[in-house]
Amino acid sequence: MKKLINEGDKAVDECVEGFLKLNKGTVKRVGDVNAIARREAPIEGKVGIVIGGGAGHEPLFLEFIGEGMADAVAHGDIFAAPSPKVALEATRAADGGEGVLYIYGNYEGDIMNFDMAAEMAESEGIKTETIRVRDDVASAGPENKEERRGISGDLFVIKIAGAKAKTCADLDEVKKTVEKARDNTRSIGIALTSATLPNTGEKTFEIGDDEMEVGMGVHGEPGVERTEIKKAEETTQIMVEKLIEDLPFKKNDEVLALVNSYGATTRLELHIVYNELSKILEKRKIDVYNAEVGAYCTTQEMAGCSITLMKLDEELKRLYNTDVNTPGYKFFKK
Amino acid sequence: MKKLINEGDKAVDECVEGFLKLNKGTVKRVGDVNAIARREAPIEGKVGIVIGGGAGHEPLFLEFIGEGMADAVAHGDIFAAPSPKVALEATRAADGGEGVLYIYGNYEGDIMNFDMAAEMAESEGIKTETIRVRDDVASAGPENKEERRGISGDLFVIKIAGAKAKTCADLDEVKKTVEKARDNTRSIGIALTSATLPNTGEKTFEIGDDEMEVGMGVHGEPGVERTEIKKAEETTQIMVEKLIEDLPFKKNDEVLALVNSYGATTRLELHIVYNELSKILEKRKIDVYNAEVGAYCTTQEMAGCSITLMKLDEELKRLYNTDVNTPGYKFFKK
Incomplete structure (x- = not known):
């Protein structure tokens, strides 16, 4: 394998290690898992933007946290969804009292685990909403849009989400705008x-x-x-x-x-x-x-x-x- | 060949076409060749920074023009130095009356063609100085530093050059600082x-x-x-x-x-x-x-x-x- 790694099963953890060192002034690990938040999170009065998914697509999602984009990321293993625990840690880190919007690609594992995290968050009093990106027109016909996978459209959808959240709109308003961005x-x-x-x-x-x-x-x-x-x-x-x-x-x-x-x-x-x-x-x-x-x-x-x-x-x-x-x-x- | 191109011998020209369209608000072609300058160039009272070299190393050099980096780029063919004519067009576009500093990798073709451009520029009354980046320690021993090739060190050297030129230091001062950056x-x-x-x-x-x-x-x-x-x-x-x-x-x-x-x-x-x-x-x-x-x-x-x-x-x-x-x-x- 022509890759600059050590042990294959440690590649994601070591990538996150390197990422944390490289960006030590601007990001932080939360919990004892691969949940990473921007240093300022949670930001009071702002809807938290939590993104995530499998590793292996870098810079998506890991490197899209910070000013103008996401507050926290739940980083999974290679092509594997983050666990509910990781998503929950990211949620806690991002919630500044106004709730959290999840944005992730429309894949089964991600749906299951973020939905479980949402339930756990709710039991802690954190309100969440969800936008599943499903931009890939090749993955299902127009009559089955809900089944489409999320791919590079994530970049623009997350950018719009970060910008809308920054206006201090409430969770419903942020969700509505990001939904429009996703659907467009x-x-x-x-x-x-x-x-x-x-x-x-x-x-x-x-x-x-x-x-x-x-x-x-x-x-x-x-x-x-x-x-x-x-x-x-x-x-x-x-x-x-x-x-x-x-x-x-x-x-x-x-x-x-x-x-x-x-x-x-x-x-x-x-x-x-x-x-x-x-x-x-x-x-x-x-x-x-x-x-x-x-x-x-x-x-x-x-x-x-x-x-x-x-x-x-x-x-x-x-x-x-x-x-x-x-x-x-x-x-x-x- | 697993590449998204049309004709191989038009790849560089079509890349430049796309680059100009993508960045139409911030860059411009100068002359009728692959010399590209930032829109604001030449900037009066500022030393012009001209970079260049063979294509195929993108984003280096083509995409390093703009705020805080270079004023103009002389873009060659795949792995081939830009011609003296292209380098001269870039020089003219970058000179705001304070002269131009050339920064390029230490390769024979680039040296020959930029030196010829420098002579032509001088005959037009444009003062130039040159820094050849030679950061690759594997390409010659420490006793033959002058023979070393330029590789990724270009990024930092050009960044320092752009910053120093922005202070409105004169050509000798800019050269001195960039030389230090290069030698470090x-x-x-x-x-x-x-x-x-x-x-x-x-x-x-x-x-x-x-x-x-x-x-x-x-x-x-x-x-x-x-x-x-x-x-x-x-x-x-x-x-x-x-x-x-x-x-x-x-x-x-x-x-x-x-x-x-x-x-x-x-x-x-x-x-x-x-x-x-x-x-x-x-x-x-x-x-x-x-x-x-x-x-x-x-x-x-x-x-x-x-x-x-x-x-x-x-x-x-x-x-x-x-x-x-x-x-x-x-x-x-x-």
């Missing part, structure tokens, strides 16, 4: 290579030297189509068409766009894909309000990328412009 | 896998499934030792020992540290390496003033990483705390 977000991914799990050394799936898979999930869940590798232009076209027709995004819509690397795909390639994406959106008169390229939701060293679009309204635009200063994502309005 | 910086890299060049489809070198190479350069230049893959602890030890004894870094020194991914190496691994690095530095009572982990100087999808240390004094600490807001690197003091 669509993503799709493609994979060119498999990934290796650091804990087991196993590959997530097999794929031929000349193949790519459209709609591949971030844990190697099968996609919708396996084809020969196509050029960036055609690949982007295939991905974006699926996004646009799903919401649907329409002429004169304003959107946020993200071209996200799943791992080994370089920034050179991401910019080429962004160039193709721009051309398609311009032709359809869909206006890019702002865009990001980078590796924000990864699947270890898997080559491939995802594209995310979020439709904006005036509230979402205003919130999006809130500064973010976290270890894994920084945003400063110029 | 040491890096070393390791490679676990090869990289594929997007323009040719060729691999940069061959390496066995159980091998790693210590000291591998960012264009596949041979390193100092090929061994079986070791654990993160031992690998980090090997790398850091070479850095520490070279300067040498001593007890009570304050340093900046960078754990840089060369491509496919994940942030999970980078944090594990940072954890090991912290332990070694703590044991030697070398104090980490600040540190970064991330992919700043890459070699396409090559798995591997580099570690950089820069020894600080009061001036360098003060300058390091200057905010940076560029597409490829953001730094905001909390």
Whole structure:
């Protein structure tokens, strides 16, 4: 296995150790588990934002805590949900008296464990609400939106949540806005290579030297189509068409766009894909309000990328412009 | 080739196209070549910082232009120096009357072409000075420092340069400080896998499934030792020992540290390496003033990483705390 680790089953704990040392001025461990909060948490009078999920997708979720994003993270094992105990520790750390909003990807293990944490929190007098991100249009049809998985759309949804919570809106108001952000977000991914799990050394799936898979999930869940590798232009076209027709995004819509690397795909390639994406959106008169390229939701060293679009309204635009200063994502309005 | 590109020989141009669209509010193309400047350039009364080198190492150099870093970049082809014409266009765009400081890696092609640009600039009345980054301790012995290659140390050296230029120091003063930053910086890299060049489809070198190479350069230049893959602890030890004894870094020194991914190496691994690095530095009572982990100087999808240390004094600490807001690197003091 071509990875810089020690023991595979200690990789997540050692990553968290390193993360805590690297960011010692701004984050802290809470409880005796992999629950980490920003130093200032809990912030009185502000809804707490708790995010989490399996490890292995860094910077998501671990590195999205801090100014303008989440208050605490419940960090699981490789591709495995955090336990209810970890989620509860994160909840306690984030609650400043106004309750906590959970944001996580729509996966069975995460749902079960965060729901259990919510019950335990309630018995301690902490109110919680939940938003499950389900942006991956390839994972279920539009008639089964509730079954869709969460992928790179997390970045924008968490950013909006952090910004809304900062306005000191109450829990219902924060939930309502984040729900809108979630429902306005669509993503799709493609994979060119498999990934290796650091804990087991196993590959997530097999794929031929000349193949790519459209709609591949971030844990190697099968996609919708396996084809020969196509050029960036055609690949982007295939991905974006699926996004646009799903919401649907329409002429004169304003959107946020993200071209996200799943791992080994370089920034050179991401910019080429962004160039193709721009051309398609311009032709359809869909206006890019702002865009990001980078590796924000990864699947270890898997080559491939995802594209995310979020439709904006005036509230979402205003919130999006809130500064973010976290270890894994920084945003400063110029 | 498992890359999201169109034609290999257009990859760099299309990347620049995408980059210009993505950052249309903050950067601009100058001349009709791959010279790109921050929108505000030239800034009157400020020494211009011009960086550059071959493409394929993104975000270095292309994405390091903007607030707190460089004024213009001369972007070459894949692993190939920018032409004198491109470097001259970047120079013209960056000169606000106080002259221009060139910062680039110590490679033959870059030296030749930037030197030619400097001559042409001089004939136009633009004063230039040059700092060649040569942080890679594996590329030549301490007695031949002038022959060493530049790798991930570029990040910190360019950051210091941008900060110093912002104080409106004159060209000699900026050069002197950046020279100190350069001379206080040491890096070393390791490679676990090869990289594929997007323009040719060729691999940069061959390496066995159980091998790693210590000291591998960012264009596949041979390193100092090929061994079986070791654990993160031992690998980090090997790398850091070479850095520490070279300067040498001593007890009570304050340093900046960078754990840089060369491509496919994940942030999970980078944090594990940072954890090991912290332990070694703590044991030697070398104090980490600040540190970064991330992919700043890459070699396409090559798995591997580099570690950089820069020894600080009061001036360098003060300058390091200057905010940076560029597409490829953001730094905001909390």
